Amino acid sequence: MVKRLSMSDAECPVARALDAIGDWWSLLIVRDAFDGARRFSEFQKGLGIAKGILSGRLRHLVAVGVLEQAPASDASAHGEYVLTEKGRSLFLVIVALRQWGEANLFAPDERHSMLVEADGLTPVPPIELRSSAGQKLDPRNTRVRKVGQSLER
Amino acid sequence: MVKRLSMSDAECPVARALDAIGDWWSLLIVRDAFDGARRFSEFQKGLGIAKGILSGRLRHLVAVGVLEQAPASDASAHGEYVLTEKGRSLFLVIVALRQWGEANLFAPDERHSMLVEADGLTPVPPIELRSSAGQKLDPRNTRVRKVGQSLER
Numbered sequence: 001m002v003k004r005l006s007m008s009d010a011e012c013p014v015a016r017a018l019d020a021i022g023d024w025w026s027l028l029i030v031r032d033a034f035d036g037a038r039r040f041s042e043f044q045k046g047l048g049i050a051k052g053i054l055s056g057r058l059r060h061l062v063a064v065g066v067l068e069q070a071p072a073s074d075a076s077a078h079g080e081y082v083l084t085e086k087g088r089s090l091f092l093v094i095v096a097l098r099q100w101g102e103a104n105l106f107a108p109d110e111r112h113s114m115l116v117e118a119d120g121l122t123p124v125p126p127i128e129l130r131s132s133a134g135q136k137l138d139p140r141n142t143r144v145r146k147v148g149q150s151l152e153r
Numbered sequence: 154m155v156k157r158l159s160m161s162d163a164e165c166p167v168a169r170a171l172d173a174i175g176d177w178w179s180l181l182i183v184r185d186a187f188d189g190a191r192r193f194s195e196f197q198k199g200l201g202i203a204k205g206i207l208s209g210r211l212r213h214l215v216a217v218g219v220l221e222q223a224p225a226s227d228a229s230a231h232g233e234y235v236l237t238e239k240g241r242s243l244f245l246v247i248v249a250l251r252q253w254g255e256a257n258l259f260a261p262d263e264r265h266s267m268l269v270e271a272d273g274l275t276p277v278p279p280i281e282l283r284s285s286a287g288q289k290l291d292p293r294n295t296r297v298r299k300v301g302q303s304l305e306r
Contacts, residue, residue: 012266013254014184014247020258024177031167034292086257091292092280094167096249101166104218104239105173111300113165117284118294127245127282131270139187139244141271147264 011147017093022060027097029057030066030083030090038073038080066090092127099126164300170246173217179210180250183219183236183243191226191233219243245280252279 010016021027032046044054058081061067066087069079083090098115106112115124129137163169174180185199197207211234214220219240222232236243251268259265268277282290 013251016258017250017254018177024171093249096246097170098166101170105169145267
């Protein structure tokens with residue numbers, strides 16, 4: 001990741017979030033943790049990457065408080081990695097990425113994994129952003145108020 | 154970005170989304186486009202990075218269809234970059250990251266930019282993921298159905 005965020009970015013939660021996660025790719029580890037992976041070998045199998053790289057990414061996610069280490073659930077000498085509360089709250093980021101991918105990066109008849117409700121069948125509906133009054137929000141009816149910007153319009 | 158996604162990942166919209174965006178950092182360009190940046194110089198000013206790096210990232214975002222080039226809105230010889238429909242639909246990804254950052258990466262009294270409604274004052278409420286029946290969803294009451302997985306429980 002290019003670490004040259006300007007001062008103004010430090011006040012931007014988007015920039016800070018990207019900086020904390022460290023690189024894009026680490027989100028696939030978080031995705032696998034949501035899907036039940038706990039052991040190093042499970043993450044490695046799911047992602048198919050070099051052990052050294054995975055090890056560094058896991059260490060980073062522990063350092064920023066997204067994962068925490070837990071004793072092995074069996075007699076194994078190897079610890080496991082579980083999502084913290086902070087890590088679990090990345091759920092909506094993962095779901096937003098998933099839904100963007102589904103809508104934009106697959107041919108109509110192309111098969112892909114699906115997020116389903118507890119019945120195992122019903123596809124999860126698209127995420128919605130609504131105003132405090134319940135109106136659907138999009139980029140046109142929201143704006144970013146920078147720090148120090150006047151409250152007057 | 155480490156490009157070693159396994160075959161199964163190719164069927165995962167999360168992995169494909171991460172792969173399309175290319176690197177984390179490119180999302181800050183998308184964020185700035187939502188905030189009104191159009192010219193190369195505006196992106197450069199907002200992000201404070203080397204021109205060569207920004208140029209490569211913009212080219213990538215055009216190649217994947219997130220941005221498109223448009224003629225300059227003034228007499229300038231330089232074109233501008235605008236979000237496509239595909240790019241605009243990254244809005245929820247950016248908002249999810251923003252809300253995660255706000256909730257997890259700032260001290261209670263620390264100032265940060267805010268996403269507000271059209272009145273310029275009301276903070277946008279947290280994104281919600283609801284089931285088709287209107288129930289609030291979280292990682293515990295959803296699961297990912299892999300391609301080829303039986304529909305039976």
